[in-house]
Amino acid sequence: MNAKGPRIQEVAVEAGVSTATVSRTLSNPDLVSEKTREAVLAAVEKTGYRINRAAQNLRKRQAGAILVLLPNLGNPFFSQILSGIESVFATSDLSVLIADTNGIKQDQLTGYFRDTRADGVILLDGGIPRAVLNELAQTTPDNRIVFACEWKPGTDLPSVRSDNRGGAQQAIAHLVQLGHSKIGHIAGPRNNVLTKERLAGFEAAMRNQGLEIVPRWVVDGGDFSLDAGAQAARQFIEMDERPTAVFCGSDLIAMGFISEMHKRGISVPNDFSVVGFDDIEIADRFIPSLTTIRQNRTQLGVLAATTLLGQLSGRAVAAQDNVQLVDVLLIKRGSTAAI
């Protein structure tokens, strides 16, 4: 900012007190007598005083901001989590910084901390290199890093996540209930932690139901995209024997799959039952509407933000709260049918 308004000194003069008292009134009103407090507040009002954040941050040795690191800002899935995060910090006086890990270089990334640009970080990217994470952790002694949605196995940083395994199991249970026993899975990106959890949930559920896991029917999506689903559909089409149902690692995969099948004249749910994961907005209006596992993205964001806010105010995360699991919900729609 260029246009500079009144400074604390002017307020002090106006109120007939010292700058220290003005400062106290604004940050620790209890330390000040009611009379002075009123006088100061009136002077603030009259002068239109606004605190200078840079000065405050310098003096308090803080950044006054938290950083949200996303793997892909253009992905609506992440931006909805971001929305939840933002809603929490909107009422604090911390600013929310964002950065996309997509194009970012390693040293830039850790620079965010060493630069004193952020007092804490919310990581939406479980794929962050361990070296970077280590450096982040080093420069933030009190563990001011929280994972949301994704996380990094082998680290003990607090994280907020959906019940991915449970979701997969609900999906399979639903398909079994509809009479399916030949069930496939289209996974997400191979090294993604969500992919692994959902796959593990799928396998556990299949075993529990006494169903055979056919390796050819468990295909690698490569990523969570529409194209991944379309690609998988082509693989299934070429098989001699196909499953009657597939559980997909994401809604986009599911929609890409259905869309490609449709092009080839194969109908969902008549020829194939399909379950997605996420419940993105369009799922309800897709043709057919998509049966899926709903993740509460806003809540993921809100919880992560609340956790970080707690840490910043000195509250340590209790050991049993280190992993906060958010329930998911099976939403039955038109893409699944009895066999």
Next chain:
Amino acid sequence: MNAKGPRIQEVAVEAGVSTATVSRTLSNPDLVSEKTREAVLAAVEKTGYRINRAAQNLRKRQAGAILVLLPNLGNPFFSQILSGIESVFATSDLSVLIADTNGIKQDQLTGYFRDTRADGVILLDGGIPRAVLNELAQTTPDNRIVFACEWKPGTDLPSVRSDNRGGAQQAIAHLVQLGHSKIGHIAGPRNNVLTKERLAGFEAAMRNQGLEIVPRWVVDGGDFSLDAGAQAARQFIEMDERPTAVFCGSDLIAMGFISEMHKRGISVPNDFSVVGFDDIEIADRFIPSLTTIRQNRTQLGVLAATTLLGQLSGRAVAAQDNVQLVDVLLIKRGSTAAI
């Protein structure tokens, strides 16, 4: 930040120069002899020095950040513009702050400036109250506000926008080419500036083509959502005489419309041709795939960011560049067909 690294003084000692020289080396390398520059850089490397942004900002009387105000962070449309913005600032040393105007109160909003939290603003929300905008403009003498995507009529702030009228005209021309003459329009939210432009484009195109604008066929969507489209579909179904094609104010409206029509046994494109606006990711995989007007959202963000960055470095926006129009593109797909 708590963990405090080396300060500029330590680097100076290490390099055997004054703090002023270190500062100069880092921000104005040209003012320093090559020999000293190398010594300083080596000292920076050795000590692991990182600048303290708060101190720098205080001294330079700046915020070191720009603010992006979005009407709805959860909306993928906006977050993709945000992605473009972020990519530009990632290489500057300005941070990108975000705030959602959705829940924000007026005084909080202007507070972002008076607080010296941001050196400039990119506004994605044309619906911002004029009072707020005025106050923003007052506290930012050099017009460090840029509109992206939406804008506020009657203000002369720089803006970057898609060619909404042109897009509407392309849509109508396409439908006419397919033999349609009974064409309706499902508009977006009534007071939205994009809605008005697209409606104006629709009307102009219809007149140019010598076609009648049937008032009943121009319906108010209320917003840009799927539900708005579904709601409009119900209205059309009840009509005695219907158009053979509709141009929609957004892809979501178009998909909601198609989805609802499908439920009622009315087929797109056989019974209805539908054109959307935006070309969101799913448009290509929707069933039927959606003919639409593609907006380059990333470019909108990039241009807005570049414009603001220019203003922050003192370059005024040339009068003829005050409105930067980004071309849109008709994407022909499966939701439109010859009559």
Next chain:
DNA sequence: TTGTAAGCGTTATCAA
């Protein structure tokens, strides 16, 4: 080309 030193606008310590 480099160094000295005076702030930038707060907050926190200490004393009153």
Next chain:
DNA sequence: TTGATAACGCTTACAA
């Protein structure tokens, strides 16, 4: 409960 005052870590005249 309040006030003086010394930092916080950097940049930038001005001087050398």
